[in-house]
Amino acid sequence: MASNPMYQFNVYRIGPEIKLGSVDISFTNASLFMVISSLAILIIFNLGAKKKTLIPDKLQLLSELSYTFVAKMISDTAGSKAKPYFSFIFSLFMFVLFCNMFGMIPYAFTVTSHIIVTFVLAAFIFIGVTIIGFMKHGLGYLKLFVPSGVPMVLLPLIVVIEIISYLSRPISLSVRLFANMMAGHTMMKVFGGFVISLGIVGGWLPLSFSVALTGLEILVAFLQAYVFAILTCIYLNDALNLHH
Amino acid sequence: MLKKIIILVFATCFACFNMVFAAESGGMPQLNPEFWISQVFWLIITFGILFIVLTKVILPKISDNLETRKTQILENIETADRQKEESQKKIDEYEKIILDSKIKAKNYFNEAREKILDDINKKRAALEKNLDEEINSVENELSEFRNKSGDKINKIAAETSAELIKELIGEEVNNSSIAAIVEDQAKLSKERKDVI
Numbered sequence: 001m002a003s004n005p006m007y008q009f010n011v012y013r014i015g016p017e018i019k020l021g022s023v024d025i026s027f028t029n030a031s032l033f034m035v036i037s038s039l040a041i042l043i044i045f046n047l048g049a050k051k052k053t054l055i056p057d058k059l060q061l062l063s064e065l066s067y068t069f070v071a072k073m074i075s076d077t078a079g080s081k082a083k084p085y086f087s088f089i090f091s092l093f094m095f096v097l098f099c100n101m102f103g104m105i106p107y108a109f110t111v112t113s114h115i116i117v118t119f120v121l122a123a124f125i126f127i128g129v130t131i132i133g134f135m136k137h138g139l140g141y142l143k144l145f146v147p148s149g150v151p152m153v154l155l156p157l158i159v160v161i162e163i164i165s166y167l168s169r170p171i172s173l174s175v176r177l178f179a180n181m182m183a184g185h186t187m188m189k190v191f192g193g194f195v196i197s198l199g200i201v202g203g204w205l206p207l208s209f210s211v212a213l214t215g216l217e218i219l220v221a222f223l224q225a226y227v228f229a230i231l232t233c234i235y236l237n238d239a240l241n242l243h244h
Numbered sequence: 245m246l247k248k249i250i251i252l253v254f255a256t257c258f259a260c261f262n263m264v265f266a267a268e269s270g271g272m273p274q275l276n277p278e279f280w281i282s283q284v285f286w287l288i289i290t291f292g293i294l295f296i297v298l299t300k301v302i303l304p305k306i307s308d309n310l311e312t313r314k315t316q317i318l319e320n321i322e323t324a325d326r327q328k329e330e331s332q333k334k335i336d337e338y339e340k341i342i343l344d345s346k347i348k349a350k351n352y353f354n355e356a357r358e359k360i361l362d363d364i365n366k367k368r369a370a371l372e373k374n375l376d377e378e379i380n381s382v383e384n385e386l387s388e389f390r391n392k393s394g395d396k397i398n399k400i401a402a403e404t405s406a407e408l409i410k411e412l413i414g415e416e417v418n419n420s421s422i423a424a425i426v427e428d429q430a431k432l433s434k435e436r437k438d439v440i
Contacts, residue, residue, distance in 0.1 A: 009273040011283070023281050030279065031286035038294040045298065049305035054313060067306045087299040094298075095291055116280045117287055182274065 005189035009113055009182065030117070033109045037098035045094075066094070070229070077230060078237035085236060092121070093229035100181060100221035104214070112224075113181035115174060122174035125232050133239035143242060173231055180224045184217045394430065401426045 013026045048063025056064055070090045074082050082089075096112055103110025111117055133141040145162040146155070191213060194206035402423040409417050 006272060011273060011276075011279040013279075020285075024279070025282045025285040026279070027286070028279050028282055030283050031290075034286050034290040038290040041294060042297055042302070045302045045306070049302050049309065052309050052312065054316060060309070063302075063306055064310055067303070067310065087303050088295060090303065091291070091295040091298045095294060111287075113274070114283060115274050116283050120284050120287055121291075178274070182272075 005186045005193065008109070008185060008189055011109075011114070029109045030111055030114065033099065033102055033111050037095060037102050037111065040102070041094045041098050066090075073226075073230060074233050077233040079241060081240040082233065082236050089229055089232055089236075092125075092232060093225055096121075096177065096228050097222060097225035100225055101218070103181065103185065104218055104221055110181050110185055112177055113185055115178045118174035118178040119170065121228075122170040122177075125173065125235065126170040129232075129235045129239045132236070133242075136240060137242055140242065141239070144238060169235060173228065177224050177228050180220055184213070184220050188213050188217060398423065398426050398430050401430070 011028045011030050013028055014032055015027050017024065018026045044059065045063045045066075048059040048061075051057065051060055053060070067090070070093055071086060074086055074089055078085075099111040102108050103113065133144070137143075145159050145166065147158060147162065150158050188210060191206045191210040195203040195210065198206060402419065405422050405426060406417060406419060409422070
C-alpha cells in the first residue's frame with residue numbers, strides 16, 4: 001500500500017471524530033499541516049517584526065524582504081490602488097508557499113495538492129475580485145468582456161470567449177497549483193519507489209533523478225506560490241483598473 | 245555503456261507509467277469527498293486566523309519598521325548633506341580669511357618697505373646735505389687759508405732772507421726792500437705757475 005504513489009495524498013482523521021450537525025469536520029492530517037504552516041508563518045514573521053533595529057538581523061531581514069517582495073509584486077502588477085489588498089495577498093502567498101514547502105519534507109502532507117483546498121482559495125479570490133469589480137465600476141465592469149478595437153463582426157464571438165475565460169479563472173488557478181503539486185510529489189514518490197525496487201545495482205539512477213527532482217520541486221513550490229499570488233494580483237488589476 | 249543507460253532510462257519510464265496508471269486505477273484521494281468539508285472548514289479557520297493576525301498585528305509592525313528605517317535613513321542623509329554644506333561654507337570662509345590675511349600681510353609688507361625706503365631717502369638726503377655743507381665749509385676754509393698763506397709765506401721768506409743776508413753779509417738790510425723783492429719773486433712764481 002505504501003508503494004502506491006498516490007497514498008501520500010490520503011487524508012485521514014487525527015484524534016476524535018468531530019461532527020457539526022451531520023457534517024464531519026474532524027481534525028485530519030491536512031488540517032494539521034494547515035495549522036503547522038500558519039503557525040510557522042506567524043512565528044517567523046512575529047519574531048521578524050518584533051525587534052526594531054536599524055540594521056536588521058536574519059529573521060527581521062527575511063520578513064522585511066518578504067514584505068517588500070510582495071509589495072513590489074502588487075504595485076508592479078496591480079498598481080497603487082491594490083494597496084488595501086496587500087495583507088490578503090501577502091497572507092495568501094505565504095500560506096501557499098509554506099504549505100508547498102512543508103510538503104517537501106519527507107512524510108509530510110502537502111495541503112495544496114488537494115483540489116478542494118486550492119479551489120476554495122481560487123473561488124474565494126474569484127468571487128472577491130468580481131465583487132470588487134462591480135463595486136468599483138458598477139455595471140461598467142461588464143466592459144471587461146468587450147475588448148476595444150475588435151471588429152463588430154467578431155464581437156459576439158469574442159465576448160463569449162472572454163466570458164468563458166473569465167469564468168474558468170478559478171478552475172485554471174486552482175488546477176494549476178493542485179496539478180503541479182500533485183504531479184511533482186507523485187513523480188518523486190515513483191522515483192523513490194524505483195530506488196527500492198531496483199536495489200543497490202540499478203537504484204542509483206532513480207536516486208539521482210530523485211535528488212534532482214527534489215531541487216526542481218522546491219523551485220516549483222516557490223514558483224507556484226508566486227504564480228498563484230501574481231495571478232491574483234492580475235485579476236485584482238482587472239477589477240481595479242478596467243483596461244479593456 | 246550509453247546503450248545500457250538509454251535502455252535503463254526507457255525501462256524506468258515504462259515502469260513509471262505503469263505505476264502511475266496502477267495508482268490511478270486505485271483512484272485519486274483528492275477526488276474522494278469524504279474529508280472535503282473538513283478540509284474547507286480547517287482551511288477557513290487557519291487561513292482566517294493567519295490573515296487576521298498578519299493584518300492586525302504583524303504586517304503593521306513590519307511596515308512601521310520599514311517606514312522608520314526609511315525616514316531615519318533619509319534624515320541621516322539630510323543631516324549629512326547639511327553638514328557637508330556647512331563644512332563647505334566653513335572651508336570657503338577659511339579660505340577667504342587666509343586670502344584676506346595674505347593680502348593684509350602683503351599690504352603691511354609694502355607699507356613697511358615704503359616707510360623704510362622713505363626713511364632711508366630722507367636720511368640719505370640729510371646726510372648728503374650735511375656732507376655738502378661740510379665740504380663747502382672745508383673748501384672755504386681751505387681757500388681762505390690758501391689766500392692767507394701767500395702773505396705769510398712772503399713774510400716768512402722775507403724774514404728768512406733778512407736773517408740769511410745778515411749772516412752772509414753781516415749787516416742789516418732794510419726789511420721793506422727785502423719784502424718787496426720777495427713779493428716780486430712770489431708774483432713771478434705765481435705767474436709761472438699760472439702759465440703752466
